[in-house]
Amino acid sequence: MTGRLYGLGVGPGDPELITLKAWRILRSVPVIAYPAPTGGASFARGIVASWLSPAQIEFVISVPMEEARFPAQSVYDHAAGTIGQHLDAGRDVAVLCQGDPFFYGSFMYLFGRLAEAYPCTIVPGVSSLGACAAAAGFPLAARNDAVSVLPATLPDVELTRRLEACDAAAIIKLGRHFARVRALLERLGLATNARYVERATLAEARVLALDAVEPGDTPYFSMILLHRRGEAWR
Ligand SMILES: C[S@@+](CC[C@H](N)C(=O)[O-])C[C@H]1O[C@@H](n2cnc3c(N)ncnc32)[C@H](O)[C@@H]1O
Numbered sequence: 001m002t003g004r005l006y007g008l009g010v011g012p013g014d015p016e017l018i019t020l021k022a023w024r025i026l027r028s029v030p031v032i033a034y035p036a037p038t039g040g041a042s043f044a045r046g047i048v049a050s051w052l053s054p055a056q057i058e059f060v061i062s063v064p065m066e067e068a069r070f071p072a073q074s075v076y077d078h079a080a081g082t083i084g085q086h087l088d089a090g091r092d093v094a095v096l097c098q099g100d101p102f103f104y105g106s107f108m109y110l111f112g113r114l115a116e117a118y119p120c121t122i123v124p125g126v127s128s129l130g131a132c133a134a135a136a137g138f139p140l141a142a143r144n145d146a147v148s149v150l151p152a153t154l155p156d157v158e159l160t161r162r163l164e165a166c167d168a169a170a171i172i173k174l175g176r177h178f179a180r181v182r183a184l185l186e187r188l189g190l191a192t193n194a195r196y197v198e199r200a201t202l203a204e205a206r207v208l209a210l211d212a213v214e215p216g217d218t219p220y221f222s223m224i225l226l227h228r229r230g231e232a233w234r
Pocket of ligand 1: 070128173174
């Protein structure tokens with residue numbers, strides 16, 4: 001019998017925000033895999049580090065930090081091959097996913113390669129959207145609001161088109177795009193109804209008005225939340 005593949009959502013950063021189900025599976029599987037930027041530490045592993053056992057086999061999926069539209073296919077081909085060998089040997093494998101596995105999670109590239117051949121369970125996690133809204137005290141949407149999730153990597157013309165069509169938005173993958181996105185929001189008159197949230201749920205989390213953010217000081221794990229027509233809850 002083959003092993004089972006798990007996509008384990010481990011939440012946005014605070015270890016207390018992992019679900020009981022993910023925690024139980026994390027502690028029971030013999031093999032743990034997780035993405036990490038090439039040469040860097042894995043955020044997902046860091047969240048659950050205190051629960052890992054030396055008896056568990058760990059497999060790092062080393063992901064080059066590029067902005068290519070599609071991920072490095074060879075990285076996921078190779079990772080799927082290694083994980084497939086464990087599954088063929090009957091060992092369950094949990095792939096750690098920061099936040100939720102199916103919300104912009106790289107786990108989906110392994111799911112696409114392995115889920116037809118092996119039994120697979122996805123354990124949803126608390127996503128950064130809810131975490132950032134909670135940290136900022138900034139409800140995401142109400143009544144008939146349409147919320148857009150927009151990667152900051154989109155060109156200005158595309159961001160503008162989508163911002164003009166929504167009631168509320170979360171702009172993710174900010175990092176070095178912050179200054180450009182803030183300038184765009186100022187041009188569109190949307191900067192004052194927005195919040196910048198960085199590393200939500202971690203001890204070093206920051207929530208700021210956009211004009212209080214130092215450009216050049218914005219990590220990848222940050223996003224902007226905004227409402228087009230003021231704060232719907234007032
Ligand atoms: C590739 S997406 C992964 C999202 C993740 N799977 C989730 O469910 O939240 C990465 C983006 O999510 C956002 N993000 C993730 N965790 C965050 C956190 N703790 N605080 C602020 N933004 C976060 C950032 O915009 C970051 O660039």
